Amino acid sequence: MNESSIRITNNQQLRSYIAETLSQFESLDPQQFPLAQRVLTRAGRPCGLYFCLQGPRAVRLTAIWETEGNTILFYGANGQRLQRTLLLEPPALESYLSCAA
Numbered sequence: 001m002n003e004s005s006i007r008i009t010n011n012q013q014l015r016s017y018i019a020e021t022l023s024q025f026e027s028l029d030p031q032q033f034p035l036a037q038r039v040l041t042r043a044g045r046p047c048g049l050y051f052c053l054q055g056p057r058a059v060r061l062t063a064i065w066e067t068e069g070n071t072i073l074f075y076g077a078n079g080q081r082l083q084r085t086l087l088l089e090p091p092a093l094e095s096y097l098s099c100a101a
Contacts, residue, residue: 037049037051049065049067
């Protein structure tokens with residue numbers, strides 16, 4: 001499993017980074033496949049975001065931004081964790097939610 005760190009300054013950079021990283025796992029073009037997201041909650045409060053990139057042949061790649069630890073966990077099509085990225089300066093989850101609405 002790869003481990004890295006990155007400085008993200010806004011929501012668009014976060015989304016682009018996740019789409020590009022997921023696409024690299026299966027050699028996909030990130031511009032050709034949509035990236036869906038969903039808010040994750042714990043005890044009724046937002047605690048992260050779930051991202052899903054659906055590719056050809058039922059390939060589904062996922063990532064979870066866990067905001068408490070400022071970590072993105074990337075999973076391959078078989079569900080195996082492939083990469084962990086620490087966000088050095090992540091955007092606020094609240095600003096992401098207001099931007100996505």
